[in-house]
Amino acid sequence: MTPVGPHPAVADTRRAVREALSDLPPHALILTACSGGADSLALAAALAFEAPRAGLRAGLLTVDHQLQPGSHTRATTVKALAESMGLTPAEILTVQVGKEGGPEAAARQARYTALDKAAERLGASAVLLGHTRDDQAETVLLGLARGSGPRSLSGMAARTGRYRRPLLHLPRQTTVAACRAQNLTPWDDPHNDDPRYTRVRVRRTVLPVLESELGPGVAEALARTAALAREDADALDEWAESAFQNCALSDIGASVKLMVAELEKVPAAVRKRVLRRAAIAAGCPSGALSATHVLAVDRLITHWRGQKAVDLPGGLSAVRRYGTLIIAISPIA
Incomplete structure (x- = not known):
C-alpha cells in the first residue's frame, strides 16, 4: 500500500520553509515570529518539522502588544504550543506601543524592535515571518494609493537582513488549510476585522471588489507585479549608489x-x-x-x-x- 503523504497545503508550507533554510549552516538558530494567526501558526508548524531534519535549531517569538484584553493569555497559549512542537527557546516579548505614525505603524515599529533585540540576544541566524501572497497584494495596493513609486510597489522582500518570508508566494488559503489539516486552531485577531485600519479595508473591501469586477487572480497578479517592480527598483538603487559615489564631494x-x-x-x-x-x-x-x-x-x-x-x-x-x-x-x- 502506498504511504499517504502530508496534506498538500502542509507539504507546500514545509517545502517553502525548507527552501528558505537551505543556505544556513548546521546548528544555526532559526526563530519564527508567531501571533497565533493561521499564517504564522502554519509557518511555526512547518519550521518545527523541517529544522531538525536540516540540522538546525528552531525557536519561536510571540509579541504581546498589550492592545487588547487577554493579549497575555493569548501569548502564553502560543508559547505553550511552541514548546509542544519542540520549538525552543519560546519567548513572549511584551512591548509598549507608541502613537507615532498611527496605530498600525506604531505597533509595527514596536514589534520589529522587540524581534531585533531578541534575535541579537539569542544569536539567531534568521527570523521567519508569516506574510503570504495576500499580504503582498495588500501592500502593493497601499503603495499604489500613496503614489509612493516603484520601491513601494515592490512590496515586501522575501529576504531583508535577518528576516525571511518563506510563504510570500503562497495564498492565505494555503495556511488556513495547513492549520486545519494539522488540527491547529488559529487565533483570529479582532484587529483584522476592524475597518478603522486601512489594511483591513483593503483586505475586506477593495480586493474582493477587484476580484469581482476583474476576475479571479488579482492578488496573484499584484504579487507578480511586486516581484517585477523589485527587480527594477534594485537595479536603479544599484545605479544610484554608483552615481552617488561619482558625484559626492563630501559625505561627512x-x-x-x-x-x-x-x-x-x-x-x-x-x-x-x-x-x-x-x-x-x-x-x-x-x-x-x-x-x-x-x-x-x-x-x-x-x-x-x-x-x-x-x-x-x-x-x-x-x-x-x-x-x-x-x-x-x-x-x-
Missing part, C-alpha cells in the same frame, strides 16, 4: 556636497534616488522624507533660477552654490 556627518554637473548626467529616476540617499546621509529621517521633498531638491538641479534653500525634515536644508548641491543642518553658512 551632517553635511553632504554633490557636484551638480554630475547629477545632470543621470536620468531623473536615478538622480532622485541619489538626492534621497544624500539627504538621509546628512541626517534626514528616512520616514519623514517624502517624494515632495525630493522633488523640491531636484528642482535645484533641473530648474535652477537662483532660488532659496529647500527645507527638509530633521532641521536640514538643501541649497545650490557655485555648481555644488549642499545638504546640511540649517542654516547653511
Whole structure:
C-alpha cells in the first residue's frame, strides 16, 4: 500500500520553509515570529518539522502588544504550543506601543524592535515571518494609493537582513488549510476585522471588489507585479549608489556636497534616488522624507533660477552654490 503523504497545503508550507533554510549552516538558530494567526501558526508548524531534519535549531517569538484584553493569555497559549512542537527557546516579548505614525505603524515599529533585540540576544541566524501572497497584494495596493513609486510597489522582500518570508508566494488559503489539516486552531485577531485600519479595508473591501469586477487572480497578479517592480527598483538603487559615489564631494556627518554637473548626467529616476540617499546621509529621517521633498531638491538641479534653500525634515536644508548641491543642518553658512 502506498504511504499517504502530508496534506498538500502542509507539504507546500514545509517545502517553502525548507527552501528558505537551505543556505544556513548546521546548528544555526532559526526563530519564527508567531501571533497565533493561521499564517504564522502554519509557518511555526512547518519550521518545527523541517529544522531538525536540516540540522538546525528552531525557536519561536510571540509579541504581546498589550492592545487588547487577554493579549497575555493569548501569548502564553502560543508559547505553550511552541514548546509542544519542540520549538525552543519560546519567548513572549511584551512591548509598549507608541502613537507615532498611527496605530498600525506604531505597533509595527514596536514589534520589529522587540524581534531585533531578541534575535541579537539569542544569536539567531534568521527570523521567519508569516506574510503570504495576500499580504503582498495588500501592500502593493497601499503603495499604489500613496503614489509612493516603484520601491513601494515592490512590496515586501522575501529576504531583508535577518528576516525571511518563506510563504510570500503562497495564498492565505494555503495556511488556513495547513492549520486545519494539522488540527491547529488559529487565533483570529479582532484587529483584522476592524475597518478603522486601512489594511483591513483593503483586505475586506477593495480586493474582493477587484476580484469581482476583474476576475479571479488579482492578488496573484499584484504579487507578480511586486516581484517585477523589485527587480527594477534594485537595479536603479544599484545605479544610484554608483552615481552617488561619482558625484559626492563630501559625505561627512551632517553635511553632504554633490557636484551638480554630475547629477545632470543621470536620468531623473536615478538622480532622485541619489538626492534621497544624500539627504538621509546628512541626517534626514528616512520616514519623514517624502517624494515632495525630493522633488523640491531636484528642482535645484533641473530648474535652477537662483532660488532659496529647500527645507527638509530633521532641521536640514538643501541649497545650490557655485555648481555644488549642499545638504546640511540649517542654516547653511
